Amino acid sequence: MFYGKFEHTIDGQGRVALPSQYRDDLRDRPLILAFGTDECLWLYAKDDYDEFVNSIDEASSFDEEMRQVKLFFTAGGEPLKLDSAGRIRIPLEKQDYARLDKTVTFIGSQKRIELWQPEKIESFLGPIKIDSLTKKLAAIGKLP
16 A cells, blocks of 8 residues: 655656655556546556456446546556666656656555646645545544
């Protein structure tokens, strides 16, 4: 599982080092970098990504919107490997989608790692009100 928030620099070739907290778990595993929601990118170990895509497929292959969702994630998924320095290369198309320039913020999100443009994640998280969130969690039985 991935947790935490880390900021790293993207070099001129589109490479960025994974945070050391994630690197050990992913070093020898095939990876998938995909378009995510809210203009971020999602990085998965391939087996976890396959599980995610299969869960979408199980939802309904006869529902047009679910097929569109599945195609969004399968067409946008790109195989990657860590290089010897623990870096991944973010393709230009994905850098453009996530509006990445020189810096990326990594957010651990359990089975995936989200890659965000730093100002975008601050804006996204900025308005969160913990009282409102805890009430929602309590309403669905996730908090006492």
